[in-house]
Every structure is written in C-alpha cells, then in structure tokens.
Amino acid sequence: MITEKAPGKLYIAGEYAVVENGFPAVLVALNQFVSCTIEASTNGVGQIISHQYQNNAVQWHRQGDQMVVDKRDNPFSYILSAIQVTEEYARTLNKQLAVYDLHIDSELDSASGKKYGLGSSAAVTVATVKALCRFYNLPVDNDKIFKLAAIAHFSVQGNGSLGDVAASVYGGWIAYHSFDRQWLAEQRKFLDLTTLLSLPWPNLKIESLSAPANLALVIGWTGKPASTSQLVDKISLFKAREQDKYHQFLNASRECIQRMVEGFHEGNLNTIKQEIRYNRSLLQQLGERSGVQIETPVLKQLCQIAEKFGGAAKTSGAGGGDCGIVAIDGHADLNAMIEEWTKQHIEHLPLSVHFINNIHRYTINLK
Known part of the structure; x- marks a missing residue:
C-alpha cells in the first residue's frame, strides 16, 4: 500500500494576470491535504473511491494497456487524467501496468461538504501523480511531478495558469511565472512524455520565497x-x-x-x-x-x-x-x-x- 499527499493552496497576489504566458503570481501552500492511497487489486478489477463521494465509487479494468471505466459520469475527471498521463509516462519507460484500488481523501473541503477554494482539483491531481510514480517506481523529481500534474490538470480544465499545481508540488511560499500552454498543447501532439518532461518549458519559472519572521x-x-x-x-x-x-x-x-x-x-x-x-x-x-x-x-x-x-x-x-x-x-x-x-x-x-x-x-x- 502506497500513500502520498499534496497540500492545498491560496493565491496571495497576481491573480488573472498569471494566466498570461510568463506573468507572475505569489502563492502559498497550506497544511490541509489531499491524500491518495494505492493498493494492488487481487481480482483483476480496480476501484477509485473517495471519502467525499462514497456513493460514486468507480470500478475499472484493463483492456491491454487501456483503463476501461465502467461509469461514464463520475466526479473523478482530474484523477482519471492524472492516471492516464502518469501511466503514459510509465509505458514510455517499459513499465508493466497493473490493476489497483485507488482511495482519495481530502481535507480541503469541510466535513459538511463546504468548498473553501483551496485548490482541491490541483491537489488531487498532484497526489495521484505522486502515488502512481511511487507505485510504478518511476524516476521523478519535483520538476517532473509538476510537469506530469500540469499536463493532466490542463487537459481537463483547459484554462488557468497551473500555479495551484506548482504550490501543491513545491510547497511553502512561491513566486510562479506561468508557461506557454499553447506550446504544451502543440508539443503533446508530437513528443513522447519522456522527451516532453526533459525539455525546458517556455517562460516557466518557480522560485521559493522566505517570508519575514513577523x-x-x-x-x-x-x-x-x-x-x-x-x-x-x-x-x-x-x-x-x-x-x-x-x-x-x-x-x-x-x-x-x-x-x-x-x-x-x-x-x-x-x-x-x-x-x-x-x-x-x-x-x-x-x-x-x-x-x-x-x-x-x-x-x-x-x-x-x-x-x-x-x-x-x-x-x-x-x-x-x-x-x-x-x-x-x-x-x-x-x-x-x-x-x-x-x-x-x-x-x-x-x-x-x-x-x-x-x-x-x-x-x-x-x-
């Protein structure tokens, strides 16, 4: 059993401008988390289960290398995208894909379901990518985790700066300059993930900041x-x-x-x-x-x-x-x-x- 977690975030300044290529924002990671636990399945059928969506557990199985999800309408689009991208990376490294149960638990919403706006979609994407990278023993550092999670998140949302993903990966206070998402979309058509992860991404800059003691x-x-x-x-x-x-x-x-x-x-x-x-x-x-x-x-x-x-x-x-x-x-x-x-x-x-x-x-x- 493998468990990974990713923190929520808040923007401090730079909102809206940061969605433009190369423009900066300041964000902070917070001590509330989304956790992702993965355990190999014993019967050839996997499940995706969230404590926040207990009535919407999704069952799935493999057809070759493809994940086949039994329910079309489900609340797990970011999780499924994170799985798809991370397993695509695993395949480029000739990893044997497995069937597993994936459990998600989030502290970013209240027990009664209140949504605080702490970046739960980014945190769940990052936590899922981190857990699968460990499950498949993939060679990654924070830069690669950020890029995998950014690709997965952007493919679902289609807009935004991905600053929330950066905060969930790197933690602390960060200054984040957004990258060229149109460039990413074009490169995805032609490059395998191993190559794309190794390339510099235009305009992307992430800097850790130390806050004043007071x-x-x-x-x-x-x-x-x-x-x-x-x-x-x-x-x-x-x-x-x-x-x-x-x-x-x-x-x-x-x-x-x-x-x-x-x-x-x-x-x-x-x-x-x-x-x-x-x-x-x-x-x-x-x-x-x-x-x-x-x-x-x-x-x-x-x-x-x-x-x-x-x-x-x-x-x-x-x-x-x-x-x-x-x-x-x-x-x-x-x-x-x-x-x-x-x-x-x-x-x-x-x-x-x-x-x-x-x-x-x-x-x-x-x-």
Missing part, C-alpha cells in the same frame, strides 16, 4: 464558493473587447509582483503589505471595467476589518466568493480581528504554511 498569514472564508473557470472565462471576454486596458492591468500586476518578491527577499513586511493593497486595487479596477464581481461585499468587509488592525488584505484567487487573505504583523491583535469577522459571518480558517522537505529557498528556471 509575517502572519490569516485566512477568512466568505461562505460562498466560486467557480474559477467561469470567472476567468468572463475576464477573457473583457480582454478581447478592451485590449489596451487589459494590457495596462497586466503590466501593472507584473510590476507589483516584482516589488512584492523583492519584499520577500529583503524580509520587509511593509513592502509586501503595500503591494498586496496595490494588487487589491488593480483587481477592483479590473472587476469594475469588466463587469465581473471579483470582490464581493463580504470580501470587502473582510478586507476593511483587517485594515482596522493594520493588516493588508485582498481576495484570493478568482474572487467572486471563496477566501480572502491578510498579511499582518504577528504581534497584532489577531483574535480581536477574527472575532469581528465572526460577527459578520466570515469564517476564520486556522491554516498555516506547509513546507515540503523543509526547503525554504530554491529557484527553478524551467525556461
């Missing part, structure tokens, strides 16, 4: 889930209509993230807070110009309360609901801030940053 990250949930894909699609319409204004937003966002990353390098909480506030204003302006409600009234309230206590706050991710984040000095009266949130029906999520292998600083240039 930075406390506080997370609030609005009680309203949001669909990232739908919101990104709506912003794409604005991009098509208002190209000049959209490019102004992109350039301002890039400069903001560059200054914020310098703040991390210098251990300067004030710089980080200043750029979080500026990034919030950029997203508010983008929402107003595009007609997309990125900052909902509850998210605005979350931010206003945080500012009263000296915190810099903004939406996290696509907005429209889900979470807000606060960067604040750890010596501030955090309990009083959280009490005010609670009065406004904003739920504090008591999460902390998750580091992988205790590596706090590294730079991976995959371009």
Whole structure:
C-alpha cells in the first residue's frame, strides 16, 4: 500500500494576470491535504473511491494497456487524467501496468461538504501523480511531478495558469511565472512524455520565497464558493473587447509582483503589505471595467476589518466568493480581528504554511 499527499493552496497576489504566458503570481501552500492511497487489486478489477463521494465509487479494468471505466459520469475527471498521463509516462519507460484500488481523501473541503477554494482539483491531481510514480517506481523529481500534474490538470480544465499545481508540488511560499500552454498543447501532439518532461518549458519559472519572521498569514472564508473557470472565462471576454486596458492591468500586476518578491527577499513586511493593497486595487479596477464581481461585499468587509488592525488584505484567487487573505504583523491583535469577522459571518480558517522537505529557498528556471 502506497500513500502520498499534496497540500492545498491560496493565491496571495497576481491573480488573472498569471494566466498570461510568463506573468507572475505569489502563492502559498497550506497544511490541509489531499491524500491518495494505492493498493494492488487481487481480482483483476480496480476501484477509485473517495471519502467525499462514497456513493460514486468507480470500478475499472484493463483492456491491454487501456483503463476501461465502467461509469461514464463520475466526479473523478482530474484523477482519471492524472492516471492516464502518469501511466503514459510509465509505458514510455517499459513499465508493466497493473490493476489497483485507488482511495482519495481530502481535507480541503469541510466535513459538511463546504468548498473553501483551496485548490482541491490541483491537489488531487498532484497526489495521484505522486502515488502512481511511487507505485510504478518511476524516476521523478519535483520538476517532473509538476510537469506530469500540469499536463493532466490542463487537459481537463483547459484554462488557468497551473500555479495551484506548482504550490501543491513545491510547497511553502512561491513566486510562479506561468508557461506557454499553447506550446504544451502543440508539443503533446508530437513528443513522447519522456522527451516532453526533459525539455525546458517556455517562460516557466518557480522560485521559493522566505517570508519575514513577523509575517502572519490569516485566512477568512466568505461562505460562498466560486467557480474559477467561469470567472476567468468572463475576464477573457473583457480582454478581447478592451485590449489596451487589459494590457495596462497586466503590466501593472507584473510590476507589483516584482516589488512584492523583492519584499520577500529583503524580509520587509511593509513592502509586501503595500503591494498586496496595490494588487487589491488593480483587481477592483479590473472587476469594475469588466463587469465581473471579483470582490464581493463580504470580501470587502473582510478586507476593511483587517485594515482596522493594520493588516493588508485582498481576495484570493478568482474572487467572486471563496477566501480572502491578510498579511499582518504577528504581534497584532489577531483574535480581536477574527472575532469581528465572526460577527459578520466570515469564517476564520486556522491554516498555516506547509513546507515540503523543509526547503525554504530554491529557484527553478524551467525556461
């Protein structure tokens, strides 16, 4: 039996701009996880089981090297894509494919099924890829795991930056520059996975960041889930209509993230807070110009309360609901801030940053 896990994530800044090739964002991995356990089947029939979808267990069998799934409609599209991509890689290495049971368990949603927007689709993809790589004893490092999971996730979602996948693979605080997904789609048609994984991917850069010692990250949930894909699609319409204004937003966002990353390098909480506030204003302006409600009234309230206590706050991710984040000095009266949130029906999520292998600083240039 093999078990692997992958953490959830939140965006700190750079949302929407990061979906464009080479544009940066800052993300953080959190100490809530999706776990994937694999065990060889003894009867030639495998199962995919999730504790969150107990009524939707999927049975499958092999037909040659192909996985044949018995139920067409199932909630496991990211898992199935991760299996397909990882087993494709295994075949290029002449591995004998097996039949197995795969169990998924997620901490990223609440026990009652509330979705917090912590990147569960990315985490389940990463956890499945990691578990299968161990199951088949495939030669991988974090770079290859990221690329396998990015291919699997992108083939299902079709948009997005894959920054959430990077956070789930590398952990901690990261600065992420998105790669050219059109290039990836073209190369997939011609190259085997072993070659594709060994190539540099255009514009891709992932850098680990060390946070200042006095930075406390506080997370609030609005009680309203949001669909990232739908919101990104709506912003794409604005991009098509208002190209000049959209490019102004992109350039301002890039400069903001560059200054914020310098703040991390210098251990300067004030710089980080200043750029979080500026990034919030950029997203508010983008929402107003595009007609997309990125900052909902509850998210605005979350931010206003945080500012009263000296915190810099903004939406996290696509907005429209889900979470807000606060960067604040750890010596501030955090309990009083959280009490005010609670009065406004904003739920504090008591999460902390998750580091992988205790590596706090590294730079991976995959371009």
